[in-house]
Amino acid sequence: MFEAVFRKYGLIRSDASDVSKANEIPEKKQDGKYLHIRIEYDEVLDTDNKERNAEQEVLNKTRELTDEEKDFVKKALGWGDKQIAKCTIEENSLNEGKIVIHYRTDRCDLEGKRAENGVLYVRKRIEYNGIIIEGVFPKFDSVFSTYLSPENQKSNAYAKECNAKLKEAIKNDPELRSRFTDEQLKDIENNRTPTGYVWHHNEEPGKMELVKREDHDRTIGGAAHTGGNALWGPDSVDNARKGESF
Structure with missing residues (x-):
């Protein structure tokens, strides 16, 4: 199902001996290539922030995901349409054999800054199910x-x-x-x-x-935020796929 996507973006070689593996969720590394998803957090409703994100998308040459790309992300992470609707894909990443997704959630506008209650927002990368996810997250003082x-x-x-x-x-x-x-x-x-x-x-x-x-x-x-609950926790799974493993 995803063979065409993998070939197009360099995630498998055209001479791969077992292309049936293209239908599986990729391992952490395939032929030296990684699959990346970058998450840009922003669900604030203020007009200025919406305009800023629109400008950023133009600079990064983002576009909507194709149906195949949507299906791939859903299969890999268990996400549903609600989350996929927040994603756009960065064109430049495809030339590097990566897929970089911009996912707008809460308060990316505070990257490197602090919320009113003093919580700092930082950019960080994590890996989940072979996918690298980059985003802006709150850095809470945990006991x-x-x-x-x-x-x-x-x-x-x-x-x-x-x-x-x-x-x-x-x-x-x-x-x-x-x-x-x-x-x-x-x-x-x-x-x-x-x-x-x-x-x-x-x-x-x-x-x-x-x-x-x-x-x-x-x-x-x-501090308003989107964290692991939405990425890998209870709220990350499409209701229709509850009970499946990812």
């Missing part, structure tokens, strides 16, 4: 971080695993334990997320960070 098991990465029950790992960690780390109040320690002992904190899906696949709710929750003044 503890851990990684979800693969089977729980797309589950809404992620807090259960994270809280269990936090509970185990404070048993062996007096310094970590000292950062919580008696009330919060009681929460942890009872397998609950400590009061005043929330588990943030970092952009790195599977990485979870315990951060202050006031920094994270936009409804109470936290």
Whole structure:
């Protein structure tokens, strides 16, 4: 299904002996070439920012994805039409055997700057399912971080695993334990997320960070953002494909 796309963009050689592999999600590396997706975060509604992004798309010579390209990204990441609709493809990347996608989500306009509550936004690359994703992400001050098991990465029950790992960690780390109040320690002992904190899906696949709710929750003044929840977590999978593995 994707053979034509792979050949066109140099993701497989024209003399590849087993072209049937073109129908599979590519490995991290194919013939020295990587598949890249770059994510530009911007869902702000102000007119100035929309104009800035329109100008940037012209400079980067972006266009809409073809049906084959859309299908490839969906197959690789499990994304649905809602996410694909936010993507445009950068023409120049095709000449380098890459596919660079501009994905507009929250607050790319704050790259290198801080939100009103002091959270810094930085550009970073991550790799997911053989695809390199570059984007602007919030850099929260986390008190503890851990990684979800693969089977729980797309589950809404992620807090259960994270809280269990936090509970185990404070048993062996007096310094970590000292950062919580008696009330919060009681929460942890009872397998609950400590009061005043929330588990943030970092952009790195599977990485979870315990951060202050006031920094994270936009409804109470936290930093608006798009993070791992939308890239690899529960909200990343098209509803029609729930239960599949990516």
